[in-house]
Amino acid sequence: MKKRGLILSSMLAVAGCLLIGKTDVFAENGAANQQVTDNQLTPQYCNVDGKITKNIYHQAELEKLTSITHGDTYTGNTSLDTVSTDYVYQLMGVNLTNFVGSDGVLKLYNTSELMTAQMAQSAAEYWNTLAGAKIVEIVDTQAESDETISDSAANGVEVNGKIIYPLGGQTYSGEGILFYPNHWHLDETTLPEAFKNNWKEATLIHEIGHALGITHLGGGAEGENAARDNVLGTEFMSSWAVGVYGSPLENENGVKSSKIDAAALAMAGLTWEKPRKLASWLFSEEEASVVYNNGEITSTVPYGAELDFKGNYIQSKRIVDQYLLMGEKNYNVYRVDDDVLVNRYFERVPNHTTTKNLDVNNKVIHVIGYYPSTKGNPYYRVEVGNQEYVINSAAFSDKVV
Numbered sequence: 206m207k208k209r210g211l212i213l214s215s216m217l218a219v220a221g222c223l224l225i226g227k228t229d230v231f232a233e234n235g236a237a238n239q240q241v242t243d244n245q246l247t248p249q250y251c252n253v254d255g256k257i258t259k260n261i262y263h264q265a266e267l268e269k270l271t272s273i274t275h276g277d278t279y280t281g282n283t284s285l286d287t288v289s290t291d292y293v294y295q296l297m298g299v300n301l302t303n304f305v306g307s308d309g310v311l312k313l314y315n316t317s318e319l320m321t322a323q324m325a326q327s328a329a330e331y332w333n334t335l336a337g338a339k340i341v342e343i344v345d346t347q348a349e350s351d352e353t354i355s356d357s358a359a360n361g362v363e364v365n366g367k368i369i370y371p372l373g374g375q376t377y378s379g380e381g382i383l384f385y386p387n388h389w390h391l392d393e394t395t396l397p398e399a400f401k402n403n404w405k406e407a408t409l410i411h412e413i414g415h416a417l418g419i420t421h422l423g424g425g426a427e428g429e430n431a432a433r434d435n436v437l438g439t440e441f442m443s444s445w446a447v448g449v450y451g452s453p454l455e456n457e458n459g460v461k462s463s464k465i466d467a468a469a470l471a472m473a474g475l476t477w478e479k480p481r482k483l484a485s486w487l488f489s490e491e492e493a494s495v496v497y498n499n500g501e502i503t504s505t506v507p508y509g510a511e512l513d514f515k516g517n518y519i520q521s522k523r524i525v526d527q528y529l530l531m532g533e534k535n536y537n538v539y540r541v542d543d544d545v546l547v548n549r550y551f552e553r554v555p556n557h558t559t560t561k562n563l564d565v566n567n568k569v570i571h572v573i574g575y576y577p578s579t580k581g582n583p584y585y586r587v588e589v590g591n592q593e594y595v596i597n598s599a600a601f602s603d604k605v606v
């Protein structure tokens with residue numbers, strides 16, 4: 206019982222991490238009233254008055270994101286409802302900030318021993334897979350970083366005159382992301398190693414979530430209902446635990462993302478210095494998720510290049526070598542890099558042209574690849590001149606066999 210109590214009190218303290226040293230004084234976009242330090246080279250950011258960037262989603266899409274993130278008693282966060290009404294990203298009326306930096310990628314330098322290099326890489330991959338884009342990168346030098354992840358020797362942290370024992374924290378006072386080895390008691394338990402690993406990783410993913418600008422998602426206006434009522438759930442942006450009394454059995458399979466995480470991330474991306482469209486697969490594949498389990502990441506999030514505005518994603522590539530006749534109808538032509546598929550990043554393909562511009566209609570052309578898509582027709586990769594392109598298979602009179 207004693208050990209369990211230690212774990213629970215430590216775990217519940219996770220939820221208290223967001224407001225450590227938080228300041229909220231902004232003169233203008235990006236001008237945070239915050240000392241830049243080695244451990245936090247990028248100051249926290251939000252737009253004036255917490256405004257979101259509005260031109261990325263239609264109103265109906267914003268409403269969909271807020272209705273998902275609203276959640277219920279012990280999931281979600283009702284403060285974020287104002288994203289689709291007042292177009293502000295705030296927690297109880299206070300601007301939510303992030304440390305992403307002007308390039309739209311959160312660059313983290315990891316010196317923590319509690320959170321190994323491998324665990325940090327996994328956390329980055331986890332968020333990138335959920336986002337469908339590269340949004341987190343573990344960098345080799347502190348100079349390249351937005352923030353540093355490090356271990357604190359503290360034994361108890363004073364917040365608002367009260368001593369608490371968080372497992373980790375996103376600080377807003379120049380200390381970067383901190384983990385507290387003295388507050389962890391997992392090694393004193395008989396929990397399976399995989400559970401211990403997943404518990405740590407859940408905390409790392411949680412803190413990086415804060416750095417991206419995501420708040421607690423445990424229900425209610427502050428997202429704190431679950432922590433307040435000692436309710437353990439599957440939500441890593443709330444109170445996540447495994448193998449203890451009251452923890453969901455599902456957590457024994459690893460750290461699984463929810464559609465609430467994806468929607469919250471999509472909204473946070475609208476508030477970055479470089480606003481980004483993230484996790485937009487959510488509009489077509491609502492139940493997709495990412496799972497971290499003891500070092501392995503699996504995902505049902507569709508991946509590949511987003512080739513149009515209908516949420517149509519190409520996926521894996523099959524090599525073919527056929528000469529096929531094109532039809533006469535004009536279709537879009539795209540450029541796709543294999544790295545896009547390998548890295549699972551959704552990048553809308555730039556400078557696409559059309560089959561008419563390319564002068565390939567009614568001609569026989571060399572098809573070198575076949576990409577299944579999440580919906581609708583497959584896409585073909587073709588070679589024209591010395592250049593490769595991707596075209597919807599409907600543009601062809603003949604089909605790959």
Ligand SMILES: [Zn+2]
Pocket residue numbers: 219220221222223411415421
């Ligand atoms: Zn937190």
